[in-house]
Amino acid sequence: MTRAIRILGIDPGLRRTGWGIVDSIGNALAFVAAGTVRSDDKADLASRLCQIHDGLAAVLARHAPDMAAVESTFVNKDATATLKLGQARGIAMLVPARAGLPVAEYAPNAVKKAVVGVGHGDKTQIHMMVKVLLPKAVIDGADAADALAVAICHAHHRASPAARLAAAG
Numbered sequence: 001m002t003r004a005i006r007i008l009g010i011d012p013g014l015r016r017t018g019w020g021i022v023d024s025i026g027n028a029l030a031f032v033a034a035g036t037v038r039s040d041d042k043a044d045l046a047s048r049l050c051q052i053h054d055g056l057a058a059v060l061a062r063h064a065p066d067m068a069a070v071e072s073t074f075v076n077k078d079a080t081a082t083l084k085l086g087q088a089r090g091i092a093m094l095v096p097a098r099a100g101l102p103v104a105e106y107a108p109n110a111v112k113k114a115v116v117g118v119g120h121g122d123k124t125q126i127h128m129m130v131k132v133l134l135p136k137a138v139i140d141g142a143d144a145a146d147a148l149a150v151a152i153c154h155a156h157h158r159a160s161p162a163a164r165l166a167a168a169g
Contacts, residue, residue: 002026007158008065008101009151010056011143012073012092014084015041017052018143021063022134024155031134033063034144045084049091056095068096069104069154071111071146106153111146114153 004023011018020034037055039048070092073085096103109119115129127145131137133152139145 004030005067005155005158006032006063006065007151007154008059008063008068008096009147009149009154010068010070010092010096011146011150012052012070012085012089013143014048014052014088015039016141016143017056017088017092018141018145018147019056019059020137020139020144020148020151021059021065022148022151022155024158029134029152029155031137031148033059034137034139034148035059036141036143045087049087052088052091053095056092057099060095060099060101065096065101067102067104067154067158069106069150071150072105072107104154104158106150106157110157111149111153114156115149 002025004025007022007024009020015038017037019037021032023030023032037052039051070089073082073089076082093103112121112126113119116125123142126149127142130139130145130148134148137148139148
């Protein structure tokens with residue numbers, strides 16, 4: 001029998017970082033858990049990054065994933081907001097990497113295409129398709145749904161030649 005591969009998907013954000021975990025067994029996916037790490041928006045940036053770190057570290061300790069995938073940051077018109085999001089994304093990549101997990105990155109359009117079938121689905125479509133693909137999923141919000149979508153995307157792409165090259169690099 002094939003062993004389940006536990007995948008942690010992360011949707012980074014400074015206010016809310018979504019996380020979702022699926023078990024991939026061959027071509028089948030099973031929901032494990034999902035949630036959101038929230039930071040205190042009244043705290044200083046360093047404290048907020050620590051809150052994200054500690055929340056994600058607790059998720060890793062509780063669920064012991066085998067690998068992780070993080071959604072790439074998109075650049076918007078507000079440079080300060082983009083920089084802060086990039087710092088939160090750095091924490092989202094650092095926590096699993098420090099735990100010894102391989103960490104893959106996926107562009108938002110790749111995640112949408114893997115889950116919805118097109119690269120320009122909206123959050124409602126993503127949430128709906130995550131529920132279709134993982135009917136037992138308990139999702140506490142859009143950030144957790146997005147994180148599960150990242151995990152699903154990685155489950156579909158982790159065996160591809162491009163994913164193997166990215167992991168080796």
